[in-house]
Amino acid sequence: GAGVSQTPSNKVTEKGKYVELRCDPISGHTALYWYRQSLGQGPEFLIYFQGTGAADDSGLPNDRFFAVRPEGSVSTLKIQRTERGDSAVYLCASSLGPINEQFFGPGTRLTVL
């Protein structure tokens, strides 16, 4: 079956602009996660959804970052007033439940100029 998909694969934007990154999880997976990976580092947790609600958003770096999952499937990560330090690969993962293995999408590479 289809894996986790993410769009766009690459996004280049200018400092101060607003961006949206989309994640389509594996069908039937109720848990969805966003991570951020900087060069040479492991992925760092941003936010976890169980169904439509954000069960844990403790990894969001500040209030410029926000994510939604209105129908319990597709999720959008939104970043306002982007800064150069936001440049990274943003990874989405989904799983059957909170203790199951997480399957990752290909990521969106965000570059803020």
Place this chain on the structure above:
Amino acid sequence: AQKVTQAQTEISVVEKEDVTLDCVYETRDTTYYLFWYKQPPSGELVFLIRRNSFDEQNEISGRYSWNFQKSTSSFNFTITASQVVDSAVYFCALLYTGANSKLTFGKGITLSVRP
């Protein structure tokens, strides 16, 4: 605090050599899960294994094997008879049930297998 340490940063071997990737974790929880993921040059993280804290049996899957030792808080990964296609970054990760299921990753080990 939850932490995963992958002390090796880069390993280079010649094809057909065996190689072991080390992973040491820290957690106060008694119930937790350990994972290994592979990130090939294409960039997509590939799930390899999940192990819960109550199961210390070693696991073998083809050329891959994992050694889990709670006494030393280690979950090491061995590739037998390495192949060029094994070249990738390998991440060890910890999931503890008290944290609403976020994975804590190590920094990764870059494995290069030369022909």
